[in-house]
Amino acid sequence: MPLYRIAVGTPGEASQPDALRAALAEFFSMIIFVFAGQGSGMAFSKLTDNGSNTPAGLVAAALAHAFALIVAVSVGANISGGHVNPAVTFGAFVGGNITLLRAILYWIAQLFGSVIACLLLKYCTGGMVTTAFGLTEGVTPWNAVIFELVMTFGLVYTVYATALDPKKGNVGVIAPLAIGLIVGANILAGGAFDGASMNPAVSFGPALVSWSWSHHWVYWLGPMLGAAVAALVYDNFFIDAALEPLSTSDF
Template identity: 80%
Template sequence: MAIYRIAIGTPGEAGQPDAIRAAFAEFFSMIIFVFAGEGSGMAYSKLTNNGPATPAGLIAASLSHAFGLFVAVSVGANISGGHVNPAVTFGAFIGGNITLLRSILYWIAQLLGSVVACILLKSATGGMETTGFSLSPGVSVWNALVFEIVMTFGLVYTVYATAVDPKKGNVGVVAPIAIGFIVGANILVGGAFDGASMNPAVSFGPAVVTWSWTHHWVYWVGPFIGAAIAAVIYDNIFIGDDGHEPLSSSDF
């Protein structure tokens, strides 16, 4: 790993107009994504009178998250890079594509966006509880950790291949839909085991609103590990020193 590409950034970076615009873009993109994804789970609960999970409900969750993320990434791509995920931002930082200070700004915006979306959902539904992430019966924290690592690896690897790689060419046009598809596909795999978060902010919003933090660390540690592994592998094997672009002062 080329450590020299990792950048801390300058103290004044957070006050730059482009950084503030990027943070707002992440904030609003996260609201769009969480409102659609979390809202679909609440709609399912209402339609089934809080009935048990079914394959149909899992498919609905997969589609709503895939469609919502496709839109959320698309509308933020030209402003912030369309991360919509603290793990994606961390992966970009590990690869030297965004500074640490800008990453922190993104993380704050992403977490706030998720919380606001959950508050809006609770208010709009007349006080319904947002659906928090939890482990299914028989699933240990270590099982869930592996799920989150592998699923987030696939997500961030897709982000690197379609959005970050300087050689992506016309593939960059389909980046938002590819990113949405991999999240939707992973939900079909891991949704029945640990909810398939792949996104610490998506887990954070419901946890704050419901104040339920059981096993919450899994949804941070797993995605960050998976993102770091994907960034290191893709950056070193497929981009390398010769193909790496200089760190932008705005976004990746």
Template identity: 75%
Template sequence: MPIRNIAVGHYHEATQPDALRAALAEFISTLIFVFAGEGSGMAFAKLTDGAANTPAGLIAAAIAHAFALFVAVSVGANISGGHVNPAVTFGAFIGGNITLLRGILYWIAQLLGSTVACLLLKFTTGGLETSAFALSSGVGVWNAFVLEIVMTFGLVYTVYATAVDPKKGNLGIIAPIAIGFIVGANILAGGAFDGASMNPAVSFGPALVSWTWTNHWVYWAGPLIGGGLAGLIYEFFFIGFGNHEQLPTADY
């Protein structure tokens, strides 16, 4: 049962070298991801005189985020697990795969990484604004809330299936690219409606730097609920009972 595995952790954990190294890795990975993802949107808007909300802009955003997340997860995987997302960290905590204190360290690092990335973008682009996530015309706040839950559920479920599951076998090799692909696909599905965040850190940095907080709670509550549900369901049904068999490599 995953509930029995949930742990607060000891306060000494916050000062252990491996925990601090993991937090630093999360900071750098999130900075890399947000700088490339947010920067691609800013670059496209500049090249098209502000017309970023186009089919081409959506495809460009999906590709940039998929590639950037693939790299960000890969470079952090052997140090921190490559969460790069508070919702992923929360899902790991709900599933009993990370302590609360270590998770808080990750959250702080992820939010700082996103903020520093947006500050660097603002400086290097000569003061261009880092656009905060916002709802499109005709999209209600509850529509976006459910959309974020569903998209983040898919993301964290993918993380569990390819990276966390102890019976993942050779699937672990493709975990970073699978995670990047699901984010890119979700951006194509939901980007035209609410920006398709799936990541509170990705939403926090641009909102803080531009000081735009309209409906910001959606980009926290939706991903955290979706990530928590994915962690709970996967851990409970597919890991907790140990009742699924690993496929032979030839069957992949």
């Protein structure tokens, strides 16, 4: 069980320069990701008269989020590990790969980065609404929780296999690509039902800026559960118990 490796961290860790730099990297990576992902939907709506909910809009959203996440993970990988997602950070914490104090720093930076990106988009577009995630007709909140759980499980499982597994070898080189592609694929699968967030920060920014909180809890519960399950499954079944967990400098 990886749970024995869970650590709170030292009291002074939150003020250490490397921890602060890592949090700052997460902040900027989140701005890059949300600005491109949310902005692509706003641009598509403007160009097609609110056509972002069409099949073409879904494909555009999937591609924009996949490309932006590949970049956002890559630019933060050597500093913070390139989590760019509170659920990924939670999954890393459950597996003993990051302390609670550092995880809290990451969460604050990720949420703040998402809000700043949405505020920038609202200003740059002359006041266009940053659309909050929501459920489509016929989809219940618990349907959406399962959607988010399964999609985030796939995402965090991919993170473990390509970035956290000590045996990853050369596979680690393609981690940002694999992570971006699974997010894009999941948006194609779930985007028409609940928006396919897989990322509490990505949901939080637009919800705060547009002040639209309908079923917002779905986009926290589902991803956090999915991340925890992925961490427990991968760590218990595929990571050699004799190996030491990765240091935070590795992820």
